[in-house]
Amino acid sequence: MTMNRYRNALLLASVVFVFALQPCCRRGADDNTDDLSPLIIDKDAPLLLDEPELSATTGNTAAAVENAACFVCHANYTEEPLVSIHARKDVGCTKCHGKSYLHRNDENHQTPPDRMFGADTVVALCTECHHAHEISDEKLESMRKKRTDKPASAPAVCTDCHGKHRLTTRTVRWNKSTGERL
Numbered sequence: 001m002t003m004n005r006y007r008n009a010l011l012l013a014s015v016v017f018v019f020a021l022q023p024c025c026r027r028g029a030d031d032n033t034d035d036l037s038p039l040i041i042d043k044d045a046p047l048l049l050d051e052p053e054l055s056a057t058t059g060n061t062a063a064a065v066e067n068a069a070c071f072v073c074h075a076n077y078t079e080e081p082l083v084s085i086h087a088r089k090d091v092g093c094t095k096c097h098g099k100s101y102l103h104r105n106d107e108n109h110q111t112p113p114d115r116m117f118g119a120d121t122v123v124a125l126c127t128e129c130h131h132a133h134e135i136s137d138e139k140l141e142s143m144r145k146k147r148t149d150k151p152a153s154a155p156a157v158c159t160d161c162h163g164k165h166r167l168t169t170r171t172v173r174w175n176k177s178t179g180e181r182l
């Protein structure tokens with residue numbers, strides 16, 4: 001961000017400089033400088049610099065910026081609702097899954113992230129920050145049945161209704177509590 005601002009300042013300085021040069025150099029040939037339109041800086045216009053734009057859905061929080069390190073491999077999560085809702089509020093992947101340095105740097109995909117959640121641990125995580133709301137057992141059961149991406153035996157959890165956070169296909173699996181490669 002600071003880098004960005006520094007570059008903006010440079011860009012602006014060079015624009016002003018070129019403009020300042022304009023009348024002096026022209027004056028020799030033709031003294032009519034009035035037809036130079038004044039420099040207008042549109043502060044609301046998007047800056048055409050080479051920084052990638054952050055998704056409008058995640059905002060500019062520190063967490064949204066940090067999530068980019070995970071999107072390198074987990075591109076399918078860039079628009080995922082559970083991720084977006086939380087990134088906007090500065091809760092990033094690492095808040096829930098840990099910094100996971102070994103995982104994110106392992107190009108052989110052997111090392112698991114720091115924190116994984118089996119169906120039996122999802123509710124405990126979510127309720128660290130949210131008070132669970134009342135949901136009837138019938139509603140819970142009907143939502144759970146709609147999730148074809150989880151085993152029928154797994155208990156109903158918050159993520160059955162919130163987000164599309166679960167993968168439908170896996171290339172690598174770990175035991176979610178021990179981290180052992182399966």
Ligand code: HEC
Nearest residue numbers: 085086089091095096122125126127128129130158159162
């Ligand atoms: C580290 C804290 C934290 C954890 C853990 C967490 N959330 Fe959140 N969540 C937030 C914050 C902060 C917001 C912003 C709104 C708020 O303050 O309630 C939010 C917003 C939400 C919203 C949108 C609420 C609205 O008003 O529209 C939903 C839905 C939600 N979380 C579901 C979950 C689920 C499901 C889990 C577990 C997978 C979870 N959250 C885990 C902090 C957390």
Ligand code: HEC
Nearest residue numbers: 123126127130131132133135139140143157158160161162
């Ligand atoms: C059966 C589906 C279902 C389950 C399971 C479920 N929710 Fe919700 N949740 C909803 C619906 C529907 C809303 C209403 C807002 C909406 O339309 O998104 C909601 C709203 C919320 C909100 C927004 C604030 C509020 O209270 O209205 C939060 C936060 C939230 N849920 C968290 C959770 C957490 C945490 C769990 C697990 C303990 C959970 N939900 C389980 C369906 C569900």
Ligand code: HEC
Nearest residue numbers: 067070074077083086091092093096117122159165166167
């Ligand atoms: C609010 C907490 C929270 C945030 C933020 C979050 N996750 Fe998760 N993640 C979970 C939970 C809980 C589960 C288990 C969900 C389930 O089984 O229903 C999970 C599961 C996963 C899974 C495994 C899905 C599967 O099918 O086994 C992947 C991959 C994942 N998360 C990646 C990410 C990435 C990448 C980010 C950031 C871009 C992220 N998560 C952000 C809580 C979070």
Ligand code: HEC
Nearest residue numbers: 069070072073093097100104106107109113116170171172
């Ligand atoms: C070098 C590539 C790479 C990077 C970078 C990466 N991951 Fe992963 N991650 C993987 C692979 C591969 C899987 C297995 C997914 C599959 O089977 O398709 C995985 C799976 C996961 C899971 C699911 C674990 C489970 O089974 O429940 C979570 C959670 C996760 N990653 C979180 C993160 C987070 C958080 C970051 C950023 C801090 C991150 N990953 C960065 C490659 C990566």
